[in-house]
Amino acid sequence: MVCYTCGGDTAVLNSRPQKRSNQVWRRRQCVLCDTVYTTTESIDYAKSLLVQTTTKKRLLPFSRDRLLLSLYKSLGHRPTALSDAGGLCATIIAKLAPTAENNVINTRRIAETALVALNRFDKLAAQHYQAFHKL
Ligand SMILES: [Zn+2]
Secondary structure (H helix, E strand, C coil), X not given: CECCCCCCEEEEEEEEEECCCCEEEEEEEECCCCCEEEEEEEXXXXXXXXXXXXXXXXXXXXXXXXXXXXXXXXXXXXXCHHHHHHHHHHHHHHHHHHHCECCEEEHHHHHHHHHHHHHHHCHHHHHHHHHHCCC
């Protein structure tokens, strides 16, 4: 990775695996200008998983943003909706990804997994989600 201010090479000062989010956090420093910055390495699900729609049987790249947005809408009554949606999104993806067959998951499984997680977290949000996702 090159420095974002001068384009010079960088050295890793510190590296920590984040088991819960399945990411690697790194603190880097530019060898030319000494700028220090942080990087996060994580799985690119949009390039790793495909979603099969139940109605038209089309294959689309998995969208974390789409899942996050649907959770956020269902959690809208909570002042912590955005951070709650982010945490639930990571939990749901961690449960979904291992169930993919040949890197494909279907929309029904996504909705079912999201509903189970929402039911444990916030019943009102689960009801809202269910109203917009037919199972
Ligand atoms: Zn630099």
